[in-house]
Amino acid sequence: MSQDTIDPDLAPGSVRPGGRTARVRAAVLRAAGDLLAETGYATLDLGEVAARAEVGKTTVYRRWRTPAGLVADLLVEMAETSLPHSDTGSLRGDLLENARLVGRTLTDPRQGRLFRAVIAAATSDDTAAAALRAFYDTRLAEWSPCVTAAIARGEIPPDTDPRAVLSAVSAPLYYRLLASGDPVDEAAVAAAATAAALAAEQGVFTRPTTQSAR
Amino acid sequence: MSQDTIDPDLAPGSVRPGGRTARVRAAVLRAAGDLLAETGYATLDLGEVAARAEVGKTTVYRRWRTPAGLVADLLVEMAETSLPHSDTGSLRGDLLENARLVGRTLTDPRQGRLFRAVIAAATSDDTAAAALRAFYDTRLAEWSPCVTAAIARGEIPPDTDPRAVLSAVSAPLYYRLLASGDPVDEAAVAAAATAAALAAEQGVFTRPTTQSAR
Numbered sequence: 001m002s003q004d005t006i007d008p009d010l011a012p013g014s015v016r017p018g019g020r021t022a023r024v025r026a027a028v029l030r031a032a033g034d035l036l037a038e039t040g041y042a043t044l045d046l047g048e049v050a051a052r053a054e055v056g057k058t059t060v061y062r063r064w065r066t067p068a069g070l071v072a073d074l075l076v077e078m079a080e081t082s083l084p085h086s087d088t089g090s091l092r093g094d095l096l097e098n099a100r101l102v103g104r105t106l107t108d109p110r111q112g113r114l115f116r117a118v119i120a121a122a123t124s125d126d127t128a129a130a131a132l133r134a135f136y137d138t139r140l141a142e143w144s145p146c147v148t149a150a151i152a153r154g155e156i157p158p159d160t161d162p163r164a165v166l167s168a169v170s171a172p173l174y175y176r177l178l179a180s181g182d183p184v185d186e187a188a189v190a191a192a193a194t195a196a197a198l199a200a201e202q203g204v205f206t207r208p209t210t211q212s213a214r
Numbered sequence: 215m216s217q218d219t220i221d222p223d224l225a226p227g228s229v230r231p232g233g234r235t236a237r238v239r240a241a242v243l244r245a246a247g248d249l250l251a252e253t254g255y256a257t258l259d260l261g262e263v264a265a266r267a268e269v270g271k272t273t274v275y276r277r278w279r280t281p282a283g284l285v286a287d288l289l290v291e292m293a294e295t296s297l298p299h300s301d302t303g304s305l306r307g308d309l310l311e312n313a314r315l316v317g318r319t320l321t322d323p324r325q326g327r328l329f330r331a332v333i334a335a336a337t338s339d340d341t342a343a344a345a346l347r348a349f350y351d352t353r354l355a356e357w358s359p360c361v362t363a364a365i366a367r368g369e370i371p372p373d374t375d376p377r378a379v380l381s382a383v384s385a386p387l388y389y390r391l392l393a394s395g396d397p398v399d400e401a402a403v404a405a406a407a408t409a410a411a412l413a414a415e416q417g418v419f420t421r422p423t424t425q426s427a428r
Contacts, residue, residue: 040338042256042281067256116337119392123330124254133395140394167394168386168409174393175385178333180354181347182381187422195382195413204409208401 027053028060029077032070036117037110041067044117068125071118075131079138091150092197098143099169099193106177106184119178140166147200156200164205168196241267242274243291246284250331251324255281258331282339285332289345293352305364306411312357313383313407320391320398333392354380361414370414378419382410 031053035044044067050060064070086097106112121128140163147162156165172192176182199205245267249258258281264274278284300311320326335342354377361376370379386406390396413419 041334042338120255120334120337123334123392124256129395132393136394163394163396164405167389167396170393171385171389172382175381175388178337178392179346179384179388180350180377180381181343182377191378191413191418194416195409195418198412198416198418199405199409202408202412204405204412 024053024055024059025073025077028055028064028070029074032074033110033114036071036074037113040113041071041117041120044070044121046070066125068121068128071121071125071128072131075118075128075135079135083139083142085143085146087146087149091146091153091155091200092193094143094146094150095165095169095193095197096190098146098166099173099189099196102170102173102192103184103186103189106173112177116177150200157203157206159206160200160203161205161207165196165200168199168205169193238267238269238273239287239291242269242278242284243288246288247324247328250285250288251327254327255285255331255334258284258335260284280339282335282342285335285339285342286345289332289342289349293349297353297356299357299360301360301363304367305360305369305414306407308357308360308364309379309383309407309411310404312360312380313387313403313410316384316387316406317398317400317403320387326391330391364414371417371420373420374414374417375419375421379410379414382413382419383407 028049031049032044035049035052046060046064046067047057049070050057053060060070064073083101086094088094088097106115118128118132122132123129143166144162147156147160147165150156151158151160169192172195173184173188176184176188182188242263245263246258249263249266260274260278260281261271263284264271267274274284278287297315300308302308302311320329332342332346336346337343357380358376361370361374361379364370365372365374383406386409387398387402390398390402396402
């Protein structure tokens with residue numbers, strides 16, 4: 001690939017929503033997501049992504065550099081997609097909705113395989129790992145109002161950590177997908193939500209006292 | 215690599231514990247585990263494994279065939295390593311011991327990276343995925359007596375599913391390691407054990423009634 005050509009898409013100030021840069025990014029990330037879902041991270045090839053996106057190979061190599069760079073940008077795009085939290089009026093109801101959303105995502109043929117692939121990428125690359133953490137930061141923050149509302153309603157202790165509660169809902173479903181291979185079914189979804197709600201009600205997810213004294 | 219040489223290690227009846235075959239396997243799996251822990255699954259190379267194990271490249275290619283084949287056999291060896299379950303006299307005590315063991319494993323520099331690598335392998339290869347599930351089948355079964363003892367002591371409902379309880383202990387720690395990036399610390403370990411025990415006591419992990427009627 002030629003290193004000395006100037007790519008107009010990379011010139012400062014050239015990035016504008018809806019412009020060619022945005023269209024190229026959308027096409028490349030869609031192709032990367034498709035390939036990750038189809039064959040996983042270990043075989044992800046930038047040339048193949050470029051061909052499928054119908055974008056010049058040089059552009060892809062220069063802008064994303066490595067398969068992990070592509071995964072990281074894909075996670076940024078995934079975090080940008082807003083998914084509003086539920087408001088059923090009770091913590092148990094909201095956590096069940098959250099568990100159902102996670103369950104639907106992980107069992108969706110494309111999405112489930114895509115999540116396994118980006119998690120695989122994060123196991124061996126620091127950039128992908130940082131992007132994955134940022135993605136979960138966004139997702140867990142989006143649903144935090146369910147937990148703060150439950151605190152306001154007096155359902156759970158005031159110093160409950162929203163991130164810990166929401167992580168407890170997701171964790172058993174991810175464990176099934178990534179480790180045990182047990183099905184991510186409605187029973188698993190309901191158990192995840194109920195167990196997290198019970199533990200929250202009993203004060204398992206309160207912040208350490210040293211922090212609540214701040 | 216030569217396909218027509220006869221490898222005495224692959225001749226029927228040649229496998230005996232402590233023999234050359236067993237020594238070769240131990241050396242190759244140790245090298246594979248080291249490389250997986252150092253650089254992850256995406257870059258695992260059979261030639262590099264052979265060189266590090268000081269074993270002929272042909273032997274490694276013929277016996278394990280692919281990086282995923284190596285991971286699968288490594289998981290078989292990991293499952294063979296017996297780790298006896300605790301018996302503290304209470305479910306809460308036993309689950310805390312179990313959570314501590316999982317926490318120690320996932321935070322150990324070599325073991326933590328090794329687990330992330332084999333999970334990555336399982337995301338893109340069916341053989342590795344089957345081996346990973348078999349590994350967790352073994353591990354979860356090894357600790358099941360803690361749950362059946364708690365049933366016998368009347369701490370939890372008789373139709374509690376041991377696998378569901380033990381999965382609930384591990385899941386939040388794996389979620390931290392693989393997804394959220396939150397620390398796998400003593401607070402996380404204690405919360406995982408307590409939340410799982412609470413949910414078990416409240417009957418969240420009982421088997422569906424259709425099954426208990428068998």
